[in-house]
Amino acid sequence: MTKRPKVLVARRVPAAVIDKLSRHFELDTVPGDTVLTPDELRARLQGKAGAYITGTVRITGELLDACPELRVISTMSVGYNHIDLPACTARRVLVTNTPDVLTETTADFGFALLMATARRMSEGERLLRDGRWESWSWDFLAGADVHGTTLGILGMGRIGQAIARRGHSGFGMKVIYHNRSRLPAETESQLAARYLSKDELLREADHLILVLPYSAASHHCIGAAEIALMKPTATLVNIARGGIVDEDALAAALREHRIAAAGLDVFEGEPRVNPALLPLPNVVLTPHIASATMPTRLAMADLAADNLVAALTGATPPTPLNPEILPLQ
């Protein structure tokens, strides 16, 4: 019998994934939700041809050098800033991610966070639960409108476009966006979205949502100078990656009411949250759950398994990030 490739499943995953992978591979599984330390990860990857990981497992060139048999890394996430992709490509290690299957769910959440932020929902719930709801007044928890306002989208990929559709078709919003590359005219007209420079976007948006990928280029691309361009009534929502926003600058702006409110699902040092954000009433904080519905998480888990199976059995994986290295030797 030919030897089956060895695969590390570095996090707890749905049982169906283990079933699928175990039909093809000899598995080494990490059953709990604790993230392996870099030393543990290196040790567990010895002799493995594949790794099934999530966004909390960091893959560096140094790690790859210590695990020369590794040929495929499948991450159960659309974001891949935890993986040094050029280092993988240079070593002919294939990387796959899970786009598309989470687009609509993540866009739903982005919109929910925008609504919660604009309409001060967390603030209201905290007040109610604390027994501080005493009377009605004309401006009691009065927030900002969402319908009919201007929605600014920074990062107009699949998720950005799904948010644009919600804003335009569902809420009659005027949609403006900025992206590294401008969309084709036909897509812009389907989305009723207008391309602006980043500064114009910051100035014009009533609600600004960040959906761009995190990289060295986007690190802290929303800081004090950018926030200073925004309207004092504007809200800022981040469902991309924490490192895109300078959280100290944002906390200061929220404290001084230089913008109205923010909704954050992602944090620079997560799961640690910048303590400057915690006491602020005008920020809605959620623990990186934009893609967290059961059907979507199962679809992501399944796609990550399909990628690994295809890549290590000589087929073309559905969603490779560095397809230029295919076919694998």
Ligand code: DGY
């Ligand atoms: C992703 O898929 O990148 C989401 O942020 C969940 O990790």
